[in-house]
Amino acid sequence: MASFMKYTGLALAVTVAALPATVGDAVAADCRQAAERVVAEVGGQLLSVHESGGECVIVVLVPGNGNERPRKVTMRVAE
Numbered sequence: 001m002a003s004f005m006k007y008t009g010l011a012l013a014v015t016v017a018a019l020p021a022t023v024g025d026a027v028a029a030d031c032r033q034a035a036e037r038v039v040a041e042v043g044g045q046l047l048s049v050h051e052s053g054g055e056c057v058i059v060v061l062v063p064g065n066g067n068e069r070p071r072k073v074t075m076r077v078a079e
Contacts (some may be wrong), residue, residue: 030054034077044075054079 034056035049044062053059055076061071 030079031058034058034079038075038077042075044070044073045056047072052076 028051031049031051033048035058038058039046039060042060042062044060045062047059049056049058055078058075058077060073060075061070062073
């Protein structure tokens with residue numbers, strides 16, 4: 001489990017660092033910070049982050065409990 005969290009954190013860092021700054025550096029930075037908070041809050045692996053209508057749309061893959069399948073969680077965070 002510890003190695004899973006280690007690789008999940010690494011994947012988050014790589015994904016967040018690779019976010020495009022096409023909307024603007026301030027918006028990209030806000031969405032990066034929002035993505036970091038959401039992943040820390042719900043756990044799991046960051047799948048995508050994008051800006052839409054003044055909100056950051058963050059999609060995280062959360063592992064299931066026991067034999068449950070992982071589930072996708074989409075959160076909208078105001079900038």
